[in-house]
Amino acid sequence: MSTESLVPERKPRFAAWLVEPMLANKSTYMKVGLAALLINLFGLVTSLYSMTVYDRVVPNNATTSLVALTIGLLIVLVFDFILRTLRAYFIDIAGANVDREVGQRTFQRLLSIRLDARRGSTGQLTGLMRELESLRDFLASATMTAIIDVPFIFITLLVIGAIGGWLVMVPIVMIPIVVGAGLLTYPALDRLAGSVMNHGLNKSSVLVEAIGGLETVKVINAAPLLQKRWLEATDSHADSSLRQRLVATLGVNVAATAQSLSYAGIIVVGVFLIADRHLTTGGLIACSLLGGRAVQPLGSIAQLLSRLTGARTAYQQVNAFMSQPSEISESDQLKPNKLQGLIEFRNVTFRYPGAKQDALKDINLVIKPGERVGILGRIGSGKSTLARMALGLYQPTDGLVMIDGTDLRQMDLVSVRRHVGAALQESVLLTGSIRENIILGRDGIDDEEMLRVARLTGVHDFVGQIANGYDLKLADRGEGLSGGQRQSIALSRALVGRPSVIVFDEPTSGMDMQSEEILIARLAEELADRTVIVVTHRPSLLKLVNRVLVIQDGRIAVDGPRDDVLRRLTQPQRAA
Numbered sequence: 001m002s003t004e005s006l007v008p009e010r011k012p013r014f015a016a017w018l019v020e021p022m023l024a025n026k027s028t029y030m031k032v033g034l035a036a037l038l039i040n041l042f043g044l045v046t047s048l049y050s051m052t053v054y055d056r057v058v059p060n061n062a063t064t065s066l067v068a069l070t071i072g073l074l075i076v077l078v079f080d081f082i083l084r085t086l087r088a089y090f091i092d093i094a095g096a097n098v099d100r101e102v103g104q105r106t107f108q109r110l111l112s113i114r115l116d117a118r119r120g121s122t123g124q125l126t127g128l129m130r131e132l133e134s135l136r137d138f139l140a141s142a143t144m145t146a147i148i149d150v151p152f153i154f155i156t157l158l159v160i161g162a163i164g165g166w167l168v169m170v171p172i173v174m175i176p177i178v179v180g181a182g183l184l185t186y187p188a189l190d191r192l193a194g195s196v197m198n199h200g201l202n203k204s205s206v207l208v209e210a211i212g213g214l215e216t217v218k219v220i221n222a223a224p225l226l227q228k229r230w231l232e233a234t235d236s237h238a239d240s241s242l243r244q245r246l247v248a249t250l251g252v253n254v255a256a257t258a259q260s261l262s263y264a265g266i267i268v269v270g271v272f273l274i275a276d277r278h279l280t281t282g283g284l285i286a287c288s289l290l291g292g293r294a295v296q297p298l299g300s301i302a303q304l305l306s307r308l309t310g311a312r313t314a315y316q317q318v319n320a321f322m323s324q325p326s327e328i329s330e331s332d333q334l335k336p337n338k339l340q341g342l343i344e345f346r347n348v349t350f351r352y353p354g355a356k357q358d359a360l361k362d363i364n365l366v367i368k369p370g371e372r373v374g375i376l377g378r379i380g381s382g383k384s385t386l387a388r389m390a391l392g393l394y395q396p397t398d399g400l401v402m403i404d405g406t407d408l409r410q411m412d413l414v415s416v417r418r419h420v421g422a423a424l425q426e427s428v429l430l431t432g433s434i435r436e437n438i439i440l441g442r443d444g445i446d447d448e449e450m451l452r453v454a455r456l457t458g459v460h461d462f463v464g465q466i467a468n469g470y471d472l473k474l475a476d477r478g479e480g481l482s483g484g485q486r487q488s489i490a491l492s493r494a495l496v497g498r499p500s501v502i503v504f505d506e507p508t509s510g511m512d513m514q515s516e517e518i519l520i521a522r523l524a525e526e527l528a529d530r531t532v533i534v535v536t537h538r539p540s541l542l543k544l545v546n547r548v549l550v551i552q553d554g555r556i557a558v559d560g561p562r563d564d565v566l567r568r569l570t571q572p573q574r575a576a
Ligand SMILES: Nc1ncnc2c1ncn2[C@@H]1O[C@H](COP(=O)(O)OP(=O)(O)OP(=O)(O)O)[C@@H](O)[C@H]1O
Pocket: 352, 353, 355, 359, 377, 378, 379, 380, 381, 382, 383, 384, 385, 386
């Protein structure tokens, strides 16, 4: 029998990544609410002041009372000013706290996103992270103030009712008009917010692609194509933004007109009530002021409606991203302190998301600790995929990848990768010094160890001569260095700290034969007792390994001791 609960779990209305940081600032938000309450009450005082002045002071020429009342009002205004300032300050503080926490959570999620579950291009993901800004804008400042003011509409209406009786019907009639206009425009605004955001993400996508590959774009003359894509993305973005603003303006104008109508309506009806002696002139003045106050928060909401829909769309997109599978699972994951270096593939089949064919098919493989394996095969045969799977970058579609006898899915990949040195095909460096690029802020790696690997990989040969060479700041992704130099740095950061498992994918592709030979000679000793996987097309690198696998069409075609396999591969095919 299934152990699953029969009662479906109710999904929380809002996601934890947003609600938890907001709840953490609960006390600040309560202060904001209290300030809003007092500010709204002070607003009533101003209207009542006008009423008293018109009804009591003017007819009796009671200047002493006027002075006393005005002093009272001034005191209230001073408090009002202080509270408004405090309210804005508290909202900003809470907004900044929430923004920091939400930003941290989303960035962490971005870094731990499972590659097999990743959706959207690099540019779209960049744009998505920017969408957090619109959420932040929404949660901070003006928006919250306007929303908090809404419940006070009822208090204002109560006061109007107390002073002017049925006069209260005038602003009450206006409320459904404003709300109705909001409700009518909401679906259109919501739809437009979605398309504004999508077109924005498309723009970001073209931009990132163009900037990231500027050199290639020039060389292959792709500028006209990208220019065309950029123009299309900009046009559609501008078009949907324009429509969004038009619809939003409609709601705002209805609210503004309703506010004026409420004012005029109160005056007109009030005149008749005064004639019937149901209302005083002061009462009318107070009611007309209060009438404006009653409708005003709705106007602000109408103004915010487009931002509200924008924020909702951003929330949904970010939430969808936050719900994608991550390398960090909820369960307790194993965090190894060290690795023996036993790597096992059990019946592993893998297909890239959206691909038509399996990249790896039914792989069974045991790499013992200290074993050094070279992986050969034609292009696209699945060599790099095998290396990526050993690093836990992708989870098998079927079967198990195990390290030291434990399923990789049950291990904390950050801890595992601490003991694995990897250099993949692309030597992507980070902005910063060469030293930073080799050490990468890892604990326990000193300058001595950095220099040791730098000498080994040849980095010292080109950095050692320059004064402060290791502190040389590298530009974006290591620009300013040759491909081979970048590769040497990438190899250094993989070897530093002597990790027990090494995974190299074409580690010498950017090097000349002489540099490669020197490197191989030095690596032979360095890698002696490690578990090593080297993906390569170069026979020279096979000097480093004692076992060779040949991958063909996603399957292991040949597996054996290096010399045996090489002999088989170089033997002329016997005629059938
Ligand atoms: N990110 C990806 N998404 C979809 N398919 C992919 C992806 N990366 C690789 N593939 C496909 O998986 C198959 C194996 O690719 P892999 O990179 O492992 O080949 P390889 O043997 O390392 O090739 P090369 O020698 O050219 O590096 C190929 O058919 C390739 O088209």
